[in-house]
Amino acid sequence: MSEGKMRVAIIGAGPSGVDAALACRERGWEVDVYERAPRAAAAIRDWGHVRMFTPWEMNRSARMDEALAGAGVAIPDGGAPPTGAEFAAQLIDPLLDTPALDGAVHLGCEVLEIARAGLSKEQEIATDARAARHFRLILRQDGTERAAVADAVIDATGTEFAAGPLGDGGVAAPGERSLAARIRRRIPDLPAESESFAGRTTLVAGTGHSAQTAIAGLADVVAASPGTRVVWVSRSADPDWGSPVDDPLPDRAALAARAGEVASGAVGGIEFLGGLSVHGLALAGAGIDVQLDGTPGPRTVRVDEVVSLTGSRADASLYRQLQVHECYATGAPIKLSAQLLGDAAGDCLSQPEHGPELLRNPEPGFFIIGAKSYGRAPSYLMRTGFGQAEGVVALLARDLAAVGA
Ligand SMILES: Cc1cc2nc3c(=O)[nH]c(=O)nc-3n(C[C@H](O)[C@H](O)[C@H](O)COP(=O)(O)OP(=O)(O)OC[C@H]3O[C@@H](n4cnc5c(N)ncnc54)[C@H](O)[C@@H]3O)c2cc1C
Structure with missing residues (x-):
């Protein structure tokens, strides 16, 4: 695998998945974004009638602006914060049509499970031999299942809105x-x-x-x-x-x-x-x-x-066959979760920057970003996901360079 041939699978075309895809494309990597819904930003469309708290400038990344500007598309800005529907229609949909993401996003394609080729969960615990194997993703599209491969996987599947039980x-x-x-x-x-x-x-x-x-x-x-x-x-x-x-x-x-x-x-x-x-x-x-x-x-x-409306939950079943170390309290990846629990409880706007190393798992090359990376911690804002996308892609590039690819 050379850096030019690095192939990244991103699961979920919400704001963090889309931003991570742009970051991968910037490096010239192959990227496939799998989105189970027929349209991107599906989770946000679910509450499309609700107005967001954060203004446009907090809901876009610099990379998104560049992709839109490069395609001659107006960058949404100013005025009241968008509703969920406006966010999806004015930012995410146009991004999918830009040359920067051309052909990258597979809509209506659900990822059912992820595995490491030739290895089960308990084998080669966090070793280089494990890292040398590619990932296998089991996909379902139009009722048909197939497998796809990737050198790295970014799970940006968010949290299931209001999936928390009532009891x-x-x-x-x-x-x-x-x-x-x-x-x-x-x-x-x-x-x-x-x-x-x-x-x-x-x-x-x-x-x-x-x-x-x-x-x-x-x-x-x-x-x-x-x-x-x-x-x-x-x-x-x-x-x-x-x-x-x-x-x-x-x-x-x-x-x-x-x-x-x-x-x-x-x-x-x-x-x-x-x-x-x-x-x-x-x-x-x-x-x-x-x-x-x-x-x-x-x-x-x-x-x-x-x-x-008792809170949302993340789906961990996707990576059950991988070596992911989850926090027993929040369900999020342990290192970031421990940091978040250790930070003084605070508002989402006052969250310190957490570097991408905290997003590493025992499973080499597998990262959880976006709302899912915060598990049940309520302090997540989508701009956090943009920083994570940037950091994780830079980390992958560093890892590649370190193995002399
Ligand atoms: C009512 C409400 C208001 C909010 N207001 C704000 C706000 O003002 N500002 C702010 O920053 N944040 C706000 N948020 C939080 C915001 O929704 C999240 O920050 C953001 O959606 C997280 O983005 P994400 O890309 O991580 O995940 P998501 O937006 O959840 O996207 C995940 C995507 O993954 C797809 N997916 C899931 N499972 C699979 C699978 N197995 N295979 C393929 N695709 C899959 C989903 O269909 C979805 O499109 C609000 C949330 C709610 C509920």
């Missing part, structure tokens, strides 16, 4: 599995979806920014449609709304302020129940009885709709 302790509550079809796990698109909630009772679980966004939208439905009720359940009696003092992101500050107001009872139809978790769900006629328990004692609420 106490982060496991599905009794009844949650059988009622899965009745549980909404996306941020409602309000006011577009108002009819589903107007005049009805909705349980919302979670207190992160997604739940806050849902509550802000539902507060407007409550105001517009008398008889609408919302029961807002939080494990914590006094949640952290995720906006520091003098928050430099005004939209985030406004959302957190609104959440605090609503939680303190400012909106008549919304009851905030702090210190309670979901212990069970059961059908009750056309409604659902939700059993809650916690510090204030048990209680059951009957609702028509359940909105679960």
Whole structure:
């Protein structure tokens, strides 16, 4: 393998995967980006109706700007932060059409598993002999499976939005599995979806920014449609709304302020129940009885709709056959995770730069970048992924040079 022939597989065409692909192409490497959805930035399109907190200039990398400018495409900038849909349509889609990424991205192509050719997980533990073997990726496209090879793999598959279960302790509550079809796990698109909630009772679980966004939208439905009720359940009696003092992101500050107001009872139809978790769900006629328990004692609420926004989860099954050392607390790669846990807890804007060495795994040539690299740590911003893409590709280049390729 020579540097010119280095072949990198990138899994996921979200912002970090796309940026990493541009970095590889800049070095003249072969790159294949596998994206399971029919369109890139699929995870972001899932909450496409929600406006981001970070402005355009924080949501693009210098490399993205160069690729767009080189293709004569306008660089999105200025004004309000984009919605998820605007981000995908104005930045990621045009990037895929630039010569810089020509032919690199395979849409509708899911990576099912990754292995090291000729070796199983327990063989050649982090040795040079292991590094000398290529990776095998099992792909599924249009219902057909095939294998592809790569010298290095970058896993940029992000986290599954709102995949966190509703039940106490982060496991599905009794009844949650059988009622899965009745549980909404996306941020409602309000006011577009108002009819589903107007005049009805909705349980919302979670207190992160997604739940806050849902509550802000539902507060407007409550105001517009008398008889609408919302029961807002939080494990914590006094949640952290995720906006520091003098928050430099005004939209985030406004959302957190609104959440605090609503939680303190400012909106008549919304009851905030702090210190309670979901212990069970059961059908009750056309409604659902939700059993809650916690510090204030048990209680059951009957609702028509359940909105679960209890956090996202990463899928580790992809690399089960590789030698990846995960953190037992966050599920993220251990070195970065240990660093993040050791950093003073802080806002995503005040995160220190973490060098790419922290993204190394025992598995040579395999890197997890982007939101997935932070596991359950909430402090990730997409600009972090741009720095990681740059650092990991530079590290791969250094490794190649070191083996005299
Ligand atoms: C409501 C909301 C608002 C947010 N607002 C902001 C904000 O204002 N600013 C900010 O910086 N961040 C924001 N974020 C976080 C932002 O979404 C992440 O920073 C960003 O999406 C992470 O990018 P990524 O490329 O790492 O992963 P993702 O965007 O999750 O992309 C992963 C891609 O991998 C694909 N994929 C997954 N599995 C496979 C597989 N097996 N094979 C092939 N492809 C696969 C997915 O389809 C997806 O396209 C927000 C998140 C949410 C939920």
